[in-house]
Amino acid sequence: MIYTTNAIENVHRQFRKVTKNRSLFPNDDALIKMLYLAYRDISKKWTRPVRNWTFIISQLSIRFEERLKNVL
Numbered sequence: 001m002i003y004t005t006n007a008i009e010n011v012h013r014q015f016r017k018v019t020k021n022r023s024l025f026p027n028d029d030a031l032i033k034m035l036y037l038a039y040r041d042i043s044k045k046w047t048r049p050v051r052n053w054t055f056i057i058s059q060l061s062i063r064f065e066e067r068l069k070n071v072l
Contacts, residue, residue: 014042 018038025031050056061068 011039011042014038 015035015038018034019031022034025034
């Protein structure tokens with residue numbers, strides 16, 4: 001139904017690209033801020049809609065009716 005491996009690998013690749021240039025961060029907060037800013041820029045590129053989303057959501061609502069009751 002939903003194949004997310006490529007999207008996740010793409011985000012990880014972008015994170016590695018950002019953090020590769022700086023091998024040492026002064027503290028954990030600096031790394032978190034850097035990843036947040038990278039994520040903000042990466043997410044702007046996600047403009048394509050999910051293909052067959054109406055079919056996917058209908059199948060999910062059938063198979064996981066209890067979990068999606070309050071969402072839909």
